[in-house]
Amino acid sequence: MFRTPGLVIFALCFSITCRVSALDIRLEHQGNIQTAPGAVVWLEANFPLPESAPVTASEAQNAKVIEQRNRQFDPYISIVRLGSDIHFPNRDNTAHHVYSFSKPLSFELPLYKKRTPAPIKVENPGLIALGCNIHDWMIAYLVVVDTPFFGQIEKDFVSFKGIPHGPYQINVWHPDINNGQALITALDYQGQATYRITVPQKVTPKAQVKAPQERLDEDEDY
CATH class of the missing domain: 2.60.40.1120 (Carboxypeptidase-like, regulatory domain)
Structure with missing residues (x-):
């Protein structure tokens, strides 16, 4: 079969690119x-x-749960894809005030306990440091990435x-x-x-x- 050089190059590049x-x-x-x-x-x-x-498989994850349990964030370090919803359920008997002043995401969830506020959507990539305004030792990190891998x-x-x-x-x-x-x-x-x-x-x-x-x-x- 006759193939033009352009088609041969295209087929070769497509084959190489799609190898996983x-x-x-x-x-x-x-x-x-x-x-x-x-x-x-x-x-x-x-x-x-x-x-x-x-x-x-990580790409299918479009939500992340970061709990407050035993006066700590769980998990301590998380990674999610851009556009994900982050849930912050409070499993403690005490109130927490979750916040972040990080550039990719600045927000506050005023005092609440034994419930889960509306999720926070992450719309900018980068590192987000989380804290509690009541318990100053509570620290966690969330990394937001714009890639499926x-x-x-x-x-x-x-x-x-x-x-x-x-x-x-x-x-x-x-x-x-x-x-x-x-x-x-x-x-x-x-x-x-x-x-x-x-x-x-x-x-x-x-x-x-x-x-x-x-x-x-x-x-x-x-």
Whole structure:
């Protein structure tokens, strides 16, 4: 069959772009695997993603629940896709006043307890620090990304499935990695099963601050 050079090139590029594979991303320092539970990882494609390309299961998640339980936020670190709804149910017997003054999302949920206010929609990407105006040790982080490829490290790696081959920027964030700044690296993904990202310093994640015991013993503050 006769094919023009243009059609051959188009077919070749389409075939290459649409190839997808699974990828595990790990962190390491000086050749040793680094554990960083909760660290968020997201991939930004530096090429147009084909409409038919598979996406990670994370893309189906269009809502996130961040509870207030035992005078803490749970989970401590979260990642969601742009446009998601964030729910803040209060499971405690005390009132909380949830707020954020972060640039991507500034809001306040005035004092409430034993209920779930209307969800907050995240419409700008970036890092959002959450706090409680009543309990100053309560801190949590929410990362909003504009990509379907994102996840969190459970122990020492995070898995992605259905990743189209091509060039990506990989982003890693955790409050105790890289002085709280996103760690960025480039990856030309051609089906590698594993990719290791070197962190500049040994990671010793700090535990989430717990409520003082005397506050936990109280039935209610308000």
